[in-house]
Amino acid sequence: xxxxxxxxxxxxxxxxxxxxxxxxxxxxxxxxxxxxxxxxxxxxxxxxxxxxxxxxxxxxxxxxxxxxxxxxxxxxxxxxxxxxxxxxxxxxxxxxxxxxxxxxxxxxxxxxxxxxxxxxxxxxxxxxxxxxxxxxxxxxxxxxxxxxxxxxxxxxxxxxxxxxxxxxxxxxxxxxxxxxxxxxxxxxxxxxxxxxxxxxxxxxxxxxxxxxxxxxxxxxxx
Amino acid sequence: xxxxxxxxxxxxxxxxxxxxxxxxxxxxxxxxxxxxxxxxxxxxxxxxxxxxxxxxxxxxxxxxxxxxxxxxxxxxxxxxxxxxxxxxxxxxxxxxxxxxxxxxxxxxxxxxxxxxxxxxxxxxxxxxxxxxxxxxxxxxxxxxxxxxxxxxxxxxxxxxxxxxxxxxxxxxxxxxxxxxxxxxxxxxxxxxxxxxxxxxxxxxxxxxxxxxxxxxxxxxxxxxxxxxxxxxxxxxxxxxxxxxxxxxxxxxxxxxxxxxxxxxxxxxxxxxxxxxxxxxxxxxxxxxxxxxxxxxxxxxxxxxxxxxxxxxxxxxxxxxxxxxxxxxxxxxxxxxxxxxxxxxxxxxxxxxxxxxxxxxxxxxxxxxxxxxxxxxxxxxxxxxxxxxxxxxxxxxxxxxxxxxxxxxxxxxxxxxxxxxxxxxxxxxxxxxxxxxxxxxxxxxxxxxxxxxxxxxxxxxxxxxxxxxxxxxxxxxxxxxxxxxxxxxxxxxxxxxxxxxxxxxxxxxxxxxxxxxxxxxxxxxxxx
Numbered sequence: 001x002x003x004x005x006x007x008x009x010x011x012x013x014x015x016x017x018x019x020x021x022x023x024x025x026x027x028x029x030x031x032x033x034x035x036x037x038x039x040x041x042x043x044x045x046x047x048x049x050x051x052x053x054x055x056x057x058x059x060x061x062x063x064x065x066x067x068x069x070x071x072x073x074x075x076x077x078x079x080x081x082x083x084x085x086x087x088x089x090x091x092x093x094x095x096x097x098x099x100x101x102x103x104x105x106x107x108x109x110x111x112x113x114x115x116x117x118x119x120x121x122x123x124x125x126x127x128x129x130x131x132x133x134x135x136x137x138x139x140x141x142x143x144x145x146x147x148x149x150x151x152x153x154x155x156x157x158x159x160x161x162x163x164x165x166x167x168x169x170x171x172x173x174x175x176x177x178x179x180x181x182x183x184x185x186x187x188x189x190x191x192x193x194x195x196x197x198x199x200x201x202x203x204x205x206x207x208x209x210x211x212x213x214x215x216x217x218x219x220x221x222x
Numbered sequence: 223x224x225x226x227x228x229x230x231x232x233x234x235x236x237x238x239x240x241x242x243x244x245x246x247x248x249x250x251x252x253x254x255x256x257x258x259x260x261x262x263x264x265x266x267x268x269x270x271x272x273x274x275x276x277x278x279x280x281x282x283x284x285x286x287x288x289x290x291x292x293x294x295x296x297x298x299x300x301x302x303x304x305x306x307x308x309x310x311x312x313x314x315x316x317x318x319x320x321x322x323x324x325x326x327x328x329x330x331x332x333x334x335x336x337x338x339x340x341x342x343x344x345x346x347x348x349x350x351x352x353x354x355x356x357x358x359x360x361x362x363x364x365x366x367x368x369x370x371x372x373x374x375x376x377x378x379x380x381x382x383x384x385x386x387x388x389x390x391x392x393x394x395x396x397x398x399x400x401x402x403x404x405x406x407x408x409x410x411x412x413x414x415x416x417x418x419x420x421x422x423x424x425x426x427x428x429x430x431x432x433x434x435x436x437x438x439x440x441x442x443x444x445x446x447x448x449x450x451x452x453x454x455x456x457x458x459x460x461x462x463x464x465x466x467x468x469x470x471x472x473x474x475x476x477x478x479x480x481x482x483x484x485x486x487x488x489x490x491x492x493x494x495x496x497x498x499x500x501x502x503x504x505x506x507x508x509x510x511x512x513x514x515x516x517x518x519x520x521x522x523x524x525x526x527x528x529x530x531x532x533x534x535x536x537x538x539x540x541x542x543x544x545x546x547x548x549x550x551x552x553x554x555x556x557x558x559x560x561x562x563x564x565x566x567x568x569x570x571x572x573x574x575x576x577x578x579x580x581x582x583x584x585x586x587x588x589x590x591x592x593x594x595x596x597x598x599x600x601x602x603x604x605x606x607x608x609x610x611x612x613x614x615x616x617x618x619x620x621x622x623x624x625x626x627x628x629x630x631x632x633x634x635x636x637x638x639x640x641x642x643x644x645x646x647x648x649x650x651x652x653x654x655x656x657x658x659x660x661x662x663x664x665x666x667x668x669x670x671x672x673x674x675x676x677x678x679x680x681x682x683x684x685x686x687x688x689x690x691x692x693x694x695x696x697x698x699x700x701x702x703x704x705x706x707x708x709x710x711x712x713x714x715x716x717x718x719x720x721x722x723x724x725x726x727x728x729x730x731x732x733x734x735x736x737x738x739x740x741x742x743x744x745x746x747x748x749x
Contacts, residue, residue, distance in 0.1 A: 053729075053749070071581050079656050079659045080657075082612035082614075083602065083612055086612075092600050092601060093599075096585060096597050097598045097600060097614065098588055098597050098598075099598065100592075101596070104591045104592060107591055108591060108592070111584050112588065114584055115578075115581045162730030164726040168700055169685070169700060170702065172700075172702055173702050173724055174700075174702075174724050174726065174732050174748055204651055
């Protein structure tokens with residue numbers, strides 16, 4: 001019996017597939033997320049929901065490293081700022097935008113999770129149907145990330161308490177943002193990790209911030 | 223030179239929508255006007271206008287979605303009538319087709335009578351698919367000239383250009399008529415403003431500099447466009463045939479096979495260093511019914527454009543009165559002209575060479591569900607407005623920035639290297655993560671609850687203190703602006719004068735607001 005057959009059998013048995021691929025390859029993430037994510041990266045076959053303030057930027061920066069070589073599909077987010085997407089390090093050459101799937105949302109997501117390494121989507125489904133699709137995503141080796149709540153997500157990321165730097169009353173401009181991020185979820189992610197991120201800092205980088213400590217490279221415009 | 227009859231249905235997408243002739247309506251694609259009804263045009267709605275602007279001019283305007291598949295389907299009725307005059311009708315796009323005029327003109331007693339008869343017959347066919355009468359401006363236009371492009375412009379003016387008169391007829395038109403904005407812009411900057419000036423340049427020079435698009439542009443400008451590319455002996459292996467087993471019962475299944483055939487043809491052409499701009503598509507059912515259509519394209523066919531036309535043809539047939547009785551069992555793609563792929567643009571889609579078959583198939587599936595523009599790729603481009611700073615193209619089409627790009631960078635347009643304009647006044651980074659496709663209405667007030675406005679010299683009337691978003695008032699913790707955006711002041715029609723603000727609100731959100739003619743809008747959100 002070949003290895004493929006074994007893994008196919010394991011995949012059919014619920015729960016077993018998970019246990020066997022502890023060392024399965026993960027898609028790389030920016031350093032800032034390595035310590036926050038339960039597996040130190042994005043694990044194929046899992047779903048992650050990103051909610052709260054800054055969810056769009058969080059989700060885009062989450063896939064930035066992976067897009068350098070892996071294919072990313074963005075589904076149902078027609079207003080995503082593509083200039084910002086590129087600034088956050090997402091490789092546009094590996095990005096396919098499916099802006100308005102309309103009523104075919106489920107079919108489109110089902111089609112892209114079959115082939116894409118990473119799928120970024122805004123959920124547009126009633127809960128029951130979403131659960132059916134969640135099962136399929138688990139079977140495939142795609143990383144599924146939603147901007148907005150998704151039932152049965154393995155990892156949950158929440159952004160809150162955004163503080164902007166560089167903008168004052170009547171001068172300056174939005175230059176850098178600190179955001180409190182909480183990462184929780186099921187199984188290995190059950191313990192909630194908290195951190196403050198620069199999203200982005202004044203150089204456009206996403207990195208961990210020292211809580212309440214303004215680094216030198218941010219010019220206080222006072 | 224071939225005498226050509228062009229049959230054009232003005233505002234085809236509007237005609238297809240079947241509204242009363244005096245209803246103000248417009249078809250929108252990506253939030254911009256693609257086509258507007260005569261009534262809307264009379265109220266100042268123009269092609270390319272944003273939806274909000276069109277709605278502010280005509281509040282009761284009917285907003286119609288852009289759906290080329292529906293337009294193509296409805297055009298089958300017209301094609302059926304035109305085909306009764308002469309075979310081998312070539313479709314330029316839904317709403318416009320061309321055919322050889324010599325034979326039928328002889329039969330119907332001259333070119334002028336032929337023109338009138340075709341126009342009358344097509345108007346009759348349109349009346350049968352509509353419940354409302356046709357607006358008088360939307361009546362079918364026909365024209366005859368040497369070559370399809372000249373015939374099309376002759377149709378717009380409703381005239382017959384005498385034999386050998388096409389070059390003189392075309393000469394005064396501007397290079398914009400070529401419908402290749404990027405090339406037209408380059409031509410203008412080189413001082414070539416009219417089709418006559420372009421036609422006066424030696425063709426081999428234009429080809430050497432601008433590649434295959436240059437060749438097509440030069441042929442159009444000189445009225446030498448019976449075939450858009452140099453006709454040459456057709457290598458027999460260029461025909462792609464596909465048997466569908468089992469026969470496809472649904473359009474999306476057949477269209478999926480069409481996509482694969484299109485990719486195969488494109489790969490063959492690429493391998494031989496060729497490009498094609500006129501294509502014959504034949505489909506046959508398991509019962510032997512066949513439908514053949516000839517499609518012309520404005521430049522070298524891309525796989526996506528081929529696949530789209532296969533789909534249109536299938537949908538048109540299925541919804542026709544003579545619809546097929548069985549599944550689609552066989553389809554064939556045959557180029558009718560090929561040219562040496564001289565330019566850099568052809569084969570550009572191969573830039574993403576490392577696409578796996580799995581990804582390709584998955585995208586083909588999505589495009590089968592949503593149409594070619596359902597799956598797109600993005601490229602950075604120049605511009606001040608966040609939505610202008612990227613261009614999107616259907617997967618499989620060549621990606622080109624709409625506006626020349628980033629400051630300090632250089633881009634290659636054909637063999638020409640161009641210095642990029644700096645776009646002064648564009649927004650500082652970071653860029654907003656959400657650029658609202660339809661800007662949200664909002665309101666900004668000062669501490670006394672008075673609406674904040676901007677003076678003629680771009681000063682604020684008072685300090686912004688609260689912003690209303692989704693019906694709730696939010697305190698402003700930081701703001702910057704007004705940043706004036708005074709674009710295209712030299713052009714009365716395109717002139718826009720806006721003031722931009724960035725605001726950071728107490729709930730942690732930050733937004734890009736604009737104030738234009740007294741209206742506050744959320745243009746983008748720094749989510």
